[in-house]
Amino acid sequence: MTAFSELQTPAVLIDLDRVEVNLSRAQDYADSHGLKLRPHIKTHKLPRFAKRAMELGAVGITVQKLGEAETMADAGISEIFLPYNIIGHAKLARLKALAERVNITVTADSAETVAGLSATFAKATKPLTVLVECDTGMGRCGVQSPEAALALARTIDDAPGLRFGGLMTYPAAGQVDANAAWLLAARQALTAAGLPPQIVSNGGTPDLWRAHEVTAATEHRPGTYIYMDRFQVAKGVGSFADCALTVLATVVSRPTENRAIIDAGSKSLTSDTLGMSGFGLIEAYPGAVITGLSEEHGTIDLTHCPSKPAIGEQIRIIPNHACVVSNLFDEVTLISGDQIVETVPVAARGRVD
Amino acid sequence: MTAFSELQTPAVLIDLDRVEVNLSRAQDYADSHGLKLRPHIKTHKLPRFAKRAMELGAVGITVQKLGEAETMADAGISEIFLPYNIIGHAKLARLKALAERVNITVTADSAETVAGLSATFAKATKPLTVLVECDTGMGRCGVQSPEAALALARTIDDAPGLRFGGLMTYPAAGQVDANAAWLLAARQALTAAGLPPQIVSNGGTPDLWRAHEVTAATEHRPGTYIYMDRFQVAKGVGSFADCALTVLATVVSRPTENRAIIDAGSKSLTSDTLGMSGFGLIEAYPGAVITGLSEEHGTIDLTHCPSKPAIGEQIRIIPNHACVVSNLFDEVTLISGDQIVETVPVAARGRVD
Numbered sequence: 001m002t003a004f005s006e007l008q009t010p011a012v013l014i015d016l017d018r019v020e021v022n023l024s025r026a027q028d029y030a031d032s033h034g035l036k037l038r039p040h041i042k043t044h045k046l047p048r049f050a051k052r053a054m055e056l057g058a059v060g061i062t063v064q065k066l067g068e069a070e071t072m073a074d075a076g077i078s079e080i081f082l083p084y085n086i087i088g089h090a091k092l093a094r095l096k097a098l099a100e101r102v103n104i105t106v107t108a109d110s111a112e113t114v115a116g117l118s119a120t121f122a123k124a125t126k127p128l129t130v131l132v133e134c135d136t137g138m139g140r141c142g143v144q145s146p147e148a149a150l151a152l153a154r155t156i157d158d159a160p161g162l163r164f165g166g167l168m169t170y171p172a173a174g175q176v177d178a179n180a181a182w183l184l185a186a187r188q189a190l191t192a193a194g195l196p197p198q199i200v201s202n203g204g205t206p207d208l209w210r211a212h213e214v215t216a217a218t219e220h221r222p223g224t225y226i227y228m229d230r231f232q233v234a235k236g237v238g239s240f241a242d243c244a245l246t247v248l249a250t251v252v253s254r255p256t257e258n259r260a261i262i263d264a265g266s267k268s269l270t271s272d273t274l275g276m277s278g279f280g281l282i283e284a285y286p287g288a289v290i291t292g293l294s295e296e297h298g299t300i301d302l303t304h305c306p307s308k309p310a311i312g313e314q315i316r317i318i319p320n321h322a323c324v325v326s327n328l329f330d331e332v333t334l335i336s337g338d339q340i341v342e343t344v345p346v347a348a349r350g351r352v353d
Numbered sequence: 354m355t356a357f358s359e360l361q362t363p364a365v366l367i368d369l370d371r372v373e374v375n376l377s378r379a380q381d382y383a384d385s386h387g388l389k390l391r392p393h394i395k396t397h398k399l400p401r402f403a404k405r406a407m408e409l410g411a412v413g414i415t416v417q418k419l420g421e422a423e424t425m426a427d428a429g430i431s432e433i434f435l436p437y438n439i440i441g442h443a444k445l446a447r448l449k450a451l452a453e454r455v456n457i458t459v460t461a462d463s464a465e466t467v468a469g470l471s472a473t474f475a476k477a478t479k480p481l482t483v484l485v486e487c488d489t490g491m492g493r494c495g496v497q498s499p500e501a502a503l504a505l506a507r508t509i510d511d512a513p514g515l516r517f518g519g520l521m522t523y524p525a526a527g528q529v530d531a532n533a534a535w536l537l538a539a540r541q542a543l544t545a546a547g548l549p550p551q552i553v554s555n556g557g558t559p560d561l562w563r564a565h566e567v568t569a570a571t572e573h574r575p576g577t578y579i580y581m582d583r584f585q586v587a588k589g590v591g592s593f594a595d596c597a598l599t600v601l602a603t604v605v606s607r608p609t610e611n612r613a614i615i616d617a618g619s620k621s622l623t624s625d626t627l628g629m630s631g632f633g634l635i636e637a638y639p640g641a642v643i644t645g646l647s648e649e650h651g652t653i654d655l656t657h658c659p660s661k662p663a664i665g666e667q668i669r670i671i672p673n674h675a676c677v678v679s680n681l682f683d684e685v686t687l688i689s690g691d692q693i694v695e696t697v698p699v700a701a702r703g704r705v706d
Contacts, residue, residue: 042648085605087665112663255494311466352683
C-alpha cells in the first residue's frame with residue numbers, strides 16, 4: 001500500500017467514497033422530485049465517473065466541448081448533451097461524425113448557428129436534436145426573452161435535418177425565482193404555439209438543492225457537485241467533509257516564522273478566486289491563508305496558525321474551484337480515506353476544442 | 354497553405370518572427386552589458402526555442418520543475434538551472450539521475466534542503482552545484498538577509514557532495530535598486546568570507562532592460578520576454594507589436610448588441626489578471642473588453658467598439674499572461690505573419706512535478 005508520502009507533489013487526490021456520496025445524494029434528490037439528472041463531466045473529465053453517475057440513474061452526460069464528447073464516446077458513453085453553439089466546417093464535421101455513433105444533442109442561440117447545423121445535417125439519416133439556449137439571467141450565451149426562444153424554436157423546427165428538442169439554460173447562481181419564471185413563460189409560449197419542449201434543461205451546482213423550484217425544468221445538469229470545492233462550500237451546497245478533490249502539496253520553504261511556500265502554484269490551483277479571498281483551504285491548518293500564487297509556488301501566511309508546517313511536510317488543499325484543477329493534471333490519484341487506490345489519466349483533460 | 358480560418362479554435366498562435374526579434378533583442382542587450390542570459394523556458398515549454406536562445410548566446414536554460422528539466426534534457430539540452438528547493442526521496446533520485454546526464458544546478462534556501470541534497474550526492478562522482486536562493490524583496494522563497502546567505506553558503510560549502518555556486522533571486526518587479534543593494538551586500542560578504550559567488554543570478558522580464566543596474570549580478574533569467582504579453586506591455590517592457598503569442602478564438606454568440614461570447618474561456622486564457630482589468634486584448638477590436646471568463650466561454654463587452662465582430666468571426670487575443678496559456682494547450686501553431694508554418698506539441702506542458 002502506497003502512502004501519500006510516497007506521492008510526488010503537487011498531486012490531485014480524489015476520494016472515491018466522497019464521490020459516491022455526492023453522486024448518490026444528488027441522484028436521490030433528483031429522483032425524489034421527479035427530475036432527471038444529466039451531470040456535467042467538465043469537473044472530473046473521467047469516463048468512470050460519467051458511467052457511475054449513469055449507473056445511479058443519470059439519463060446521460062453533459063460535456064462542453066466536442067473533444068470531451070469524443071473522449072466520452074470513445075469510452076462507450078452514448079447519451080451526450082453538448083450545450084454549445086457549434087460553428088465552422090471542421091467542428092460541424094466532427095459533430096456529424098459523433099452523431100453517427102452516439103446520441104448527441106446540442107444547443108443554439110442564433111439563426112446563424114441553426115443554419116450551420118441544418119446545412120450539416122440536412123442529408124443525415126437521422127435529424128439532430130437542437131435545444132434553444134436561453135439567457136435567464138447569467139448574461140452569457142442565450143436568447144434574451146421567452147418570445148425569442150419561441151422564434152428560434154420555430155427556426156429549428158423549420159430547418160432541414162434538425163429537430164427542436166426544448167430549452168436549456170445555465171442560470172445565474174442564486175437567481176432561482178427569476179430563472180424559474182423565465183423558463184415557465186418560455187415553456188408556456190412554446191406549448192401554446194404547438195411546440196411543447198420535450199426537455200427543459202437547467203444547470204449548475206450552486207442552486208442544485210433548489211432545482212425542484214424551477215418547475216418548468218425537466219432535468220438538471222450539475223457539475224461541481226461530484227467533487228465540491230471551497231466555493232460550493234461557501235455557497236452552502238455542501239461541507240468541507242464533502243469535498244472529494246484535494247491538491248497534495250509539499251512545504252518547500254519556510255523563509256520566515258509566518259511564511260510557508262508550497263510547490264503548488266497557479267499551475268495546480270489556478271488563479272480562480274470566484275470572489276473569495278485566498279486560493280484554497282488547507283485542511284490541517286485552517287488558520288493558514290494562501291495569499292498568493294505564482295506558477296510553481298504558493299505563498300502561505302501562517303500568522304494565525306498555532307502550529308506551523310515544517311519543510312518537507314505534505315499538506316492537502318481544498319481548491320477554490322475543482323473543475324479547473326482537473327484540467328491541469330494529466331493524471332489524478334484515486335483514494336479511499338487515507339488509502340491510495342489507483343492513479344488514472346484524466347482522459348478528457350485539455351480537450352480545448 | 355492553411356489559413357487561420359482552417360484552424361479549430363481556441364488555438365494558440367506563436368509568431369516566429371516576433372520570437373526571433375524578442376530573443377535577439379534581449380541577447381544583444383545582455384551582451385552589450387557583459388551579462389549572461391539564462392532564459393526561463395516556463396513561458397514556451399518548447400525545446401526548439403530553448404535551443405534557439407542558446408544558439409544566440411544564452412549560457413543555458415532555466416526550468417522550474419524536474420519534469421521540465423527531464424523534457425529539456427531528453428531534447429538534448431545539457432546546461433540546465435533549476436532554481437527550486439528539491440525535497441523528498443523520489444525527487445532527489447530524479448535529480449541525481451539528471452545530474453548523471455546533464456549539467457544541472459539547483460538552489461536551496463534552508464539547511465533542510467541542503468541536507469537532503471547532500472545525502473543524495475555525497476557519494477556521487479561529481480558534486481552538485483547549489484546556489485543560495487535570496488529573498489531580495491519578492492516575499493516568496495529565499496534567505497532573508499545577506500548574512501543568512503553567507504551562513505547557508507557555508508553550510509553548502511561544508512556539505513559532502515555539494516559545491517557552493519553563488520546566489521539566485523527572483524526579485525520583486527520594479528524594486529531594482531533594493532534588489533541591487535541586497536545582492537551587492539551579499540556578494541561582498543561572501544567574498545570577504547572567502548566564498549566569492551561564481552554566479553549571481555537575477556531574474557524576471559518586468560525589469561529586464563534595467564538588469565545591468567544590478568551590478569552584482571552575473572546573469573539574468575528572463576522568461577516572458579520571448580512572447581511578451583498584455584502585462585509586460587503594461588509594464589513598458591515591450592509593445593503589442595512585440596507580442597508573439599496570441600489566442601485565436603471564434604465568436605460563437607452575439608446575444609445582445611453589445612455582448613459577444615467567444616469559445617476561449619479560463620481553460621484557454623486563465624483567470625490571471627495580474628492586477629489589470631479584463632482578460633486580454635483583442636487585437637482587431639481594441640475597444641472591446643473581455644469582462645468575464647467561465648471555463649469555455651469568454652464574455653466581451655462591445656459597448657465601445659464602433660464595429661462589432663459577427664458570429665463565426667475569428668479574433669486574436671493577446672493574453673494577460675503568456676506563460677500560463679502555454680501550459681493549457683497540448684499543441685501550438687507556429688506562424689510567420691499571416692502564414693501557418695507548423696503545429697507542434699508543447700513538450701514540457703503539464704510537467705507539474
